Amino acid sequence: MANYLKEKERLCDVAIRLNNNGFNHGATGNCSLRTKEGFLITPSGIANRNLIPEIMVELDMHGKKINTSPLNASSEWLFHKDLYRMNKNINAVIHTHCPYATALSTIDKALNSFHYMIAVAGGKDIRCAKYALFGTQELSDNILEAMRDRKACLIANHGLVTAAEDLETAYDITEEIEHLSMVYINAQKISEPKILSDDDMVDVLDRFQTYSRWGKD
Numbered sequence: 001m002a003n004y005l006k007e008k009e010r011l012c013d014v015a016i017r018l019n020n021n022g023f024n025h026g027a028t029g030n031c032s033l034r035t036k037e038g039f040l041i042t043p044s045g046i047a048n049r050n051l052i053p054e055i056m057v058e059l060d061m062h063g064k065k066i067n068t069s070p071l072n073a074s075s076e077w078l079f080h081k082d083l084y085r086m087n088k089n090i091n092a093v094i095h096t097h098c099p100y101a102t103a104l105s106t107i108d109k110a111l112n113s114f115h116y117m118i119a120v121a122g123g124k125d126i127r128c129a130k131y132a133l134f135g136t137q138e139l140s141d142n143i144l145e146a147m148r149d150r151k152a153c154l155i156a157n158h159g160l161v162t163a164a165e166d167l168e169t170a171y172d173i174t175e176e177i178e179h180l181s182m183v184y185i186n187a188q189k190i191s192e193p194k195i196l197s198d199d200d201m202v203d204v205l206d207r208f209q210t211y212s213r214w215g216k217d
């Protein structure tokens with residue numbers, strides 16, 4: 001069985017970077033990376049700052065642990081598995097409790113097209129998945145529904161999920177959405193932000209396909 005040392009290092013690096021940049025804190029959030037046999041995911045119940053590559057957990061596509069990590073997978077592994085099964089182009093998933101996007105998740109509304117970079121998630125809005133208890137199939141089902149044709153969604157009263165073709169892209173989308181969420185909250189302090197039209201957003205999405213890294217599938 002493959003050892004995936006490089007992949008474990010990359011996953012661990014990203015998990016620590018998410019923590020150090022304030023997108024996660026304590027032991028919150030989790031991230032994963034597809035492998036041939038299933039996926040590597042950060043473990044449960046350990047502070048992000050203490051993560052090391054050796055304890056990254058590998059699960060198969062039924063959620064069974066298939067490597068020798070002494071720890072269990074993050075309790076939120078189920079929606080990672082379901083996202084990989086839903087879309088073969090997804091190779092990395094990042095889940096965060098980042099402060100601004102999480103604040104917006106408590107309003108339980110899609111993030112609308114108040115800024116053209118909303119298209120970074122692949123559509124004219126960023127949906128909000130309905131609330132359900134963490135770690136449940138119900139929550140995973142709600143996330144998959146909100147992620148249809150998208151690379152990201154908020155999770156009501158919880159946080160943010162991004163999924164992309166590689167770990168760096170998933171990280172960059174997380175960073176962009178957290179920034180957009182901060183801008184949205186700031187703009188709302190002044191007035192209700194002006195919304196771009198569907199036509200405007202179609203133009204942006206077209207442009208992303210042609211000229212930008214964000215158009216990659």
Ligand SMILES: [Zn+2]
Pocket residue numbers: 029076095096097134158159
């Ligand atoms: Zn969570």
